[in-house]
Structure formats: structure tokens, C-alpha cells
Amino acid sequence: MAAEAAPKLGIIAGGGEFPGLVIAACRAEGRPFHVLALAGHADPQFIGDAPTDWIRLGEMGTGFKYLHDQGVTEVVMIGPVRRPSLRELAPDLRTARFFAKVGLKALGDDGVLRAIVRELEEEGFGVIGVDDVLADCLAPQGRIGGPETDDQAEADIARGITVAQGLGALDVGQAVVVQQGIVLGVEAAEGTDRLIRRCADLRREGPGGVLVKLKKPGQDRRVDLPTIGLDTLREAAAAGLRGIAIEAGGTLVLGRKALAVEADRQGLFVVGIAPSAEG
Amino acid sequence: MAAEAAPKLGIIAGGGEFPGLVIAACRAEGRPFHVLALAGHADPQFIGDAPTDWIRLGEMGTGFKYLHDQGVTEVVMIGPVRRPSLRELAPDLRTARFFAKVGLKALGDDGVLRAIVRELEEEGFGVIGVDDVLADCLAPQGRIGGPETDDQAEADIARGITVAQGLGALDVGQAVVVQQGIVLGVEAAEGTDRLIRRCADLRREGPGGVLVKLKKPGQDRRVDLPTIGLDTLREAAAAGLRGIAIEAGGTLVLGRKALAVEADRQGLFVVGIAPSAEG
Secondary structure, three states, X not given: OOOOOOOOEEEEEOOOOHHHHHHHHHHHHOOOEEEEEEOOOOOHHHHOOOOEEEEOOOOHHHHHHHHHHOOOOEEEEEOOOOOOOHHHHOOOHHHHHHHHHHOHHHOOHHHHHHHHHHHHHHOOOEEEOHHHHOHHHEOOOEEEEOXXXXXXXXXXXXXXXXXXXXXXXXXXXXXXXXXXXXXXXXXXXXXXXXXXXXXXXXXXXOOOOEEEEOOOOOOOOOOOOOEEOHHHHHHHHHOOOOEEEEEOXXXXXXXHHHHHHHHHHHOOEEEEEOHHHHO | OOOOOOOOEEEEEOOOOHHHHHHHHHHHHOOOEEEEEEOOOOOHHHHOXXXXXXEOOOOHHHHHHHHHHOOOOEEXXXXXXXXXXXXXXXXXXXXXXXXXXXXXXXXXHHHHHHHHHHHHHHOOOEEEOHHHHXXXXXXXXXXXXXXXXXXXXXXXXXXXXXXXXXXXXXXXXXXXXXXXOEEEXXXXXXXXXXXXXXXXXXXXXXXXXXXXXXXXXXXXXXXXXXXXXXXXXXXXXXXXXXXXXXXXXXXXXXXXXXXXXXXXXHOOEEEEEOHXXXX
């Protein structure tokens, strides 16, 4: 793909390794970029020496100014952001105006993120999805690593899809753990790793549980796509789970090759599913 | 109420203090009763010297026989039971037949309990709700203890009702914690106390969260009514919550007077709500 046509990309960076991958992808393509890193979320070790401005979450006005000053016209949001309370936010005028408009109290996580996308667009930025930059990180359909699924696993995946879609429709979380039909745990603000860890204590005898992680129904793919990586797999193995089912085309997989090797080694399945067909 | 007309009551006892309250109520009324205690769930200290047979969960056949032998014609199920996997259950012939019929894999907690009620009825037992025996333990509507709710608390309660009803419709859990519109946690197999405890770590700055606990939509009131007690209130206070909202007429409150005193002391509201009107 010719890089000269691509406009300068603003990378709004939350937590984890993905911002680093987007930076590497821009460099590989020769695409100009500028990082807007969210203090308390973005990890300096993954941003390295990339050109970066740091802002607090509440400094939306300053952030917009930095991006305009850098000549950014297209932005991507990548990496999880822990949603703060309004008091923690200490919003600048621009941010306060935003929350006055959207009404913080009434919104779930996804509602806030969708509103931020609209706000960026009103500021004149094009907002793209991380899958536009990192297409090869999206989960494929079918077996990704580990053994084939059996009837019990498929029944647990089906129950997990129903619960995850219901939970997602309420804009609460993306992940659920099901063991032999029993819903051991559902994710809200704690995140997937902590969900998996607590399910270790709730484990029943017999075949282990399955983690199901899906995009929320109607979720804008430009924000907060569900993500798994080697850490997720290791947490799952430590908690006695027997597999992970993720949404094909709707979940980011970090380090897929290493994940597949580790899944084979641990005997834990990782599979891409199409929930709308099954749900 | 004349006691001589009331048939002998079979008390199928799960965990916690409620089985002891039902025993005390029968004694106070002079109503004959017999306890069928579930090993690993019922607490001997609350059953005391009441006439009791102990069975494992998987010994449904033996349990039915004990109740028939005792001349029991009416039963009540009281106290939480942790749902086991089929392997843990080690079912007797009668229990295995039951699960072959209802299909363990496909059922949530409530589905299994409803099926048990039907099975008891087919065995010739009348099944009554614990509120028939302990009417004064049901939550009333309105303020039970602590301060009045403010606008933020009411917005959090409304969001909690929506999420709890959605979660309940999926037959997953009964409780949710919401702080300033953020769903900190939702309950599945871990139970309410552990839900509250983990929300302490997820707490945001500013006004604390609210625990909302409701009967599942369509839940048979004869099984597993949501319950709170002094322990719930103390866990909530320790986790920085500012209040508890429970379903009026659909939640059991253990030791309401002591709860109200403690709620006042801690400055933590406890309120009975009618979710169908607000939800």
C-alpha cells in the first residue's frame, strides 16, 4: 500500500502493548503519526521514543489542541482506559462541556466511548478502527490453537455467548466464564484477568470452564475492541479453564503465533467464533 | 392462627441462619416439622437439636423417602445451596433420573431450582415459600434504615435495576454494584458478599456505590429469594458503598431491627424498592 496518501495518524494511547504495535505499524509503512498518551493508562515502555504528548483524561481541550497543532486529521484509539468518576477526572472546560452534554450518570462505558468518537468527529478528526491499522491482529474464525472443542465445551460456549450478549447489550462487560452450564463469573469494571483469577476459586469438579469474550452488540469497532494475549491464556490455564472462545473478526489477538504454541503446550483451546450465527 | 390444621412441614435446609428461623417459627406456632439438612450447606449450629435427617445433594431418592417416612406433606426450601457439577453430585438413581430429565447442561441456577420444585410436587409434596412461614422477614417498601437517598443514589439504583433485571433474565445472578453510573461488578456464582468485597478495589473517587439486589424476573418466590443481613451491611460499609436497595416484598431481611440501627450508625442507606414500577 502506498503510504504517501495516508494522513498523519493521531494515536490516542491507553494501556497495554497495542499502542506500541500501532506505532510499529506506522513506522513500517512510513506513515507519519503522533501519540497522545493518556497519563495513568499508557505505558511508557511500549511508547518508547515515539513523538508523544501526555495529557490527563480530563484534558480533552488540551489534547485536541495538541493534535491540531501536529497537523493530525485522522485518529485511532487503542488500549484500555479505566473509566474514572467525574471527581477523579478534574475536567478542563472542554471536557466538562462534553460531560454536561452527554450526561455522565446515564452512560455505560461504551456509551461514553461512542460519545468521545462523535466529539472527535465534530472536532474535524476522522476516527478509524485499530483493525484498519493492524488487520492481522483480528481473530480468525475456527481453531486458533490447542485441542478441538467437545460437546460440553460447545454447550458452555453457547451459554457464554447468550450471557455475554445480554451483558453487552446492558453495556456492562465483554467476558463471561461458564463451566458445565454454570456461569462462574461475569465481567464488569474489574477486567478479564481478574474475572479469570476469581473463577479459579469457584471452580467445580470435572471438565473446566470456558472464557467467552465478545464485542458488545452494536459496539463501535473503533473503540475498545475485546483483546486477548499470552497473559490471558496463562491466567486461564492457571485458573483451570479448558479454553477461550473469542469473536472472529471482532477481537484483537496479541502475538497470535506465540499464543497458538502456548495453547498447544497447555492443552487449552483457543477458538474464533461467529456469535451472531450461533447466538 | 390455629396450628392444628397446618400439616407437618418438611424444612429442606441450605446454608445460613434462615433454617434456624423457620425452625423457631414452627416451634412458636406449635407446628410439627422435620428438617432435611443438605450436607456441606446446612449449618449444624442453626439447626441445633431439631429433628433432622442429613443427605447429600445427590441423594434425592433418600431425601424423598425420609420426608414420606416422617409423614411430611408440605415442604419449604430455605438457605443458599452452591450448585455442584454433575461429577461432584455423585447422584443416586432418583437424582440421576431427575437430571437426565431436566438436562443439567442447559440450565441456570433458577432453572434447576424450578425443576426441583416440580419434582417435589410430582412426589406429592406441597411446596410453600419461606415468606409463608416468615412473613415479617420480607423487605417493606421505602426507607428501612440510614439516610435518605439523593439524586445520584437514585440514578445509580435505576441503573442497577436495569442491569440486575437483565442479569436475572439470563438466570445468572441477583446483585449488582453501581457507582456514579459505572457498573463496578455483577454477581454470578461467587455470591453477594464476595461481589461487594471485590468492588472495594474497583472504587472510584466521590460518592460511593450502591448495591442493588433483586429477585430474578419470573423467579419462583418459593426458591432462593434474595437475602440480606447484618453481614451484608458490614461488607457494604467496609467496601465504601453508600447504600443497599432491595426488592420490597421479594427480599428476605435477616434481623431487620438490628440492621436498621447499624445502617443509621454507619450512615449507609437501606431501602426497599419496587423495580417493576421503575425498571
